[in-house]
Each structure stands twice: as structure tokens, then as C-alpha cells.
Amino acid sequence: MIERIKIHNPTDFGKVAVMYGGSSSERKISIRTGKAVLDALLALKVDAHGWDTAKRNFVELSDAKFDRVWVALHGSGGEDGSIQGVLEWLGIPYTGSGILASASAIDKIVTKDILTGKGILTPAYRVVTSRGDILKAIEEFKFPLILKPSDQGSSVGMSLLSHETDINKAIELALGFNGIAFIEEYIVGEEITVAILQGEALPSIRIETPHKFYDYRAKYESKETKYVCPGINDVRLENQYRELALNTFNSIRCEGWGRVDFIKANSGKPQVLEVNTIPGMTKNSLFPIAASKLGIHFDELCWRILETSMIKHQE
Missing domain, CATH: 3.30.1490.20 (ATP-grasp fold, A domain)
Known part of the structure; x- marks a missing residue:
């Protein structure tokens, strides 16, 4: 079972902003994530409100008196430590990683430098x-x-x-x-991803695509891409992936929730491709697929991720 700060009453969260949209190249994906999360929280009677950062300013955010924020922003301006810095300044708890980890993880070169220094394998x-x-x-x-x-x-x-x-x-x-x-x-091999939630690694997912590599089209447009969960049949190897995912996640100083992506050559060891601090969260996204294997349905998953903001409140 996943250990967590357990919140049983939706009123304990207070007034919640679900931040999505923004102005990055991933705006459309962020809107899909944000609206799916918003619908889930509303279904659970959370006092949740959508907040498109491209259409609202920080004065309005301060005046709105939110108690916490579910950050559903992807890309620059939302996943790079920027909005996290604003929320820290305003004193509003939020989901996911802090300023430093967010800024490090979004920059794949910085991520690779950190992992190389820690002795964690990543493609040359x-x-x-x-x-x-x-x-x-x-x-x-x-x-x-x-x-x-x-x-x-x-x-x-x-x-x-x-x-x-x-x-x-x-x-x-x-x-x-x-x-x-x-x-x-370019490494030919299996692509594996492992989701992290409150210090625990979820079952791995193996990505199977007929495309030469897992690009934007394969992720969001192809009907041929398949996701197998758990992605590894060997229990020992599955546990190794989960342990490596946690080690990688902690090396970047990530918090709350996220995802670590791997590539493994047919005759080699797993190598880290990247760390995602705010994974996509539509009902068909990778993170919910992994959570569902533990019996965690989508609405509950959104609730549990919101619980991670309570840790920052305690701090």
C-alpha cells in the first residue's frame, strides 16, 4: 500500500485552484490534464476551481484566496519552477516538486549532468x-x-x-x-516508465509503438501505441526498475509525484531518459494506468496527488 497523508473530508483541502493552460508549447495537453483533474476533484466534492494562467494574473491569484493549488501545467512557465516560485512567495501550498527540482528536471541537460554525477546511467x-x-x-x-x-x-x-x-x-x-x-x-530497445507517488514506485509500464521512437505523434495521435502494465514480467527486474526510479527521483530532489522514463538496450542496463515532474493526467495517460493496477481509480488518484500539497503546508 502507498503510505500518504490521508485526508478524508474534502473541506480539509479548503479552496483549491487547478492550474492549467499557460502559454508553453504544451498548452493543449495541459488543458486536457487540468480539466480532467478538475472534473475528478469536483466529483469528490472538493471546492476546486479551474485557473488558466495564460488568462489570469498573479494579483487575481492572490485576491482569490486559494488554500492550495493542484499544478497541472506542462512545460515552461509551469513545470520549470516559475509558478512554484510564485506560489512559494504567496505562501500557497501546491502539489508536486519545488522550485529547484522543477527547474532541474525540465532542463534535460541539467538532469543528465546530475545523474551522471550520481553514477546513474543515461544515454551518451x-x-x-x-x-x-x-x-x-x-x-x-x-x-x-x-x-x-x-x-x-x-x-x-x-x-x-x-x-x-x-x-x-x-x-x-x-x-x-x-x-x-x-x-x-539512439538506443534500440524497450522503453519503460515508472510513476512515483509519495515515495513509492508504482508498477512499470512498457511502451510498445510501431514508430521508430516515442515522439509526440506516437504519444498523442497514434492509435497503434500500446501500454503494457506491469511492463516487466520478472519480479526481480521489476523491483530493480522501481528502485532505480526512486533513486533517480530523489537525486533530482523531486517531491510528491512524478515519472521516470527509461530506455533499455536488448543486451544492456536500464538508462534514464528523463524525469517528468508533472506527468500528463488524462484518464488515458501513463500515470493513471499504473495507479489503476493498484486499484486506485482516476478520481482517487487526483485526490491523492492533492494530498501531497498538505506536506508543504506542514513544512
Whole structure:
């Protein structure tokens, strides 16, 4: 069972803002997450209110007198420590990770630097800021390669490079956000993700897609992508993944809830791809799939994540 701060009466949460939307490249996904969470909390009689940060300002937020916030924002402005800093300044408890962990996890280069320093395996990479950097990285790693922007989620701006003709469009995509990206070795193998909730790892999920890699289209548009939970049949290996997920989560100093994504070559060890501090939370998202294996339905999961804000209140 998952240990947690147990809240039994919805009035104990007080007035709750479900923050979603924002102005990042992941706005549409955030709206889907936020509205699903809002509906779930309202069904459980929580005094919850939708709050699109792209349409409301911080003065209004302060005047609204919320007791806590369920942060359902994805990408820059919401998942990078920005809104967490505002809420800290206003003294409003919120769900999920704090300022430092949020800022570290959204920057995949920083995440990789931290994990490498901790001895946690992650695919080899090189930071690139220009076409010249990319050409040098290609000479070192050889095709195929993955090119990713440093600070985007949902696989936005990510490209698979198979030959030089792919470079120009990929550069425009990856460097078009903050001018910093990275080349990562392309590993053929199983993609596994492990969700974390209040210090416990949930059952793993194996992602099966006919696409060459798990990009935005495979995540949100393809009907062929399949999710197998638990993703690993071997109990010992399943436990290793869960332990590694927790170790990774704690190394970035994440809190409350989140998800760790892995890639494992057919003849190698699991390697961390990224840490997601605010995973998608529609009813068909990965996190709810994992929770459902423990008998936690979607509404209850949203409630439990809201409970994580009580820890910050105690602190």
C-alpha cells in the first residue's frame, strides 16, 4: 500500500485552484490534464476551481484566496519552477516538486549532468547550440541519433536523425525554443516508465509503438501505441526498475509525484531518459494506468496527488 497523508473530508483541502493552460508549447495537453483533474476533484466534492494562467494574473491569484493549488501545467512557465516560485512567495501550498527540482528536471541537460554525477546511467549526449556542433556530434556518435531541445516536454521539438538530409529541419525544431539542444545516442530497445507517488514506485509500464521512437505523434495521435502494465514480467527486474526510479527521483530532489522514463538496450542496463515532474493526467495517460493496477481509480488518484500539497503546508 502507498503510505500518504490521508485526508478524508474534502473541506480539509479548503479552496483549491487547478492550474492549467499557460502559454508553453504544451498548452493543449495541459488543458486536457487540468480539466480532467478538475472534473475528478469536483466529483469528490472538493471546492476546486479551474485557473488558466495564460488568462489570469498573479494579483487575481492572490485576491482569490486559494488554500492550495493542484499544478497541472506542462512545460515552461509551469513545470520549470516559475509558478512554484510564485506560489512559494504567496505562501500557497501546491502539489508536486519545488522550485529547484522543477527547474532541474525540465532542463534535460541539467538532469543528465546530475545523474551522471550520481553514477546513474543515461544515454551518451553532447550539448549543441549550432549546426557546427551537431556535425561534430554526428562524427562522434554516428547515425542514427536523437536531437532534442533542452527544455521541452511531450517530445516537442525532438527528431530522429538518420542521415545528413534530416539535419536542417531538426535544427530549426530543436534550437527554436531557447537556442540550446543536445544530441543523444539512439538506443534500440524497450522503453519503460515508472510513476512515483509519495515515495513509492508504482508498477512499470512498457511502451510498445510501431514508430521508430516515442515522439509526440506516437504519444498523442497514434492509435497503434500500446501500454503494457506491469511492463516487466520478472519480479526481480521489476523491483530493480522501481528502485532505480526512486533513486533517480530523489537525486533530482523531486517531491510528491512524478515519472521516470527509461530506455533499455536488448543486451544492456536500464538508462534514464528523463524525469517528468508533472506527468500528463488524462484518464488515458501513463500515470493513471499504473495507479489503476493498484486499484486506485482516476478520481482517487487526483485526490491523492492533492494530498501531497498538505506536506508543504506542514513544512
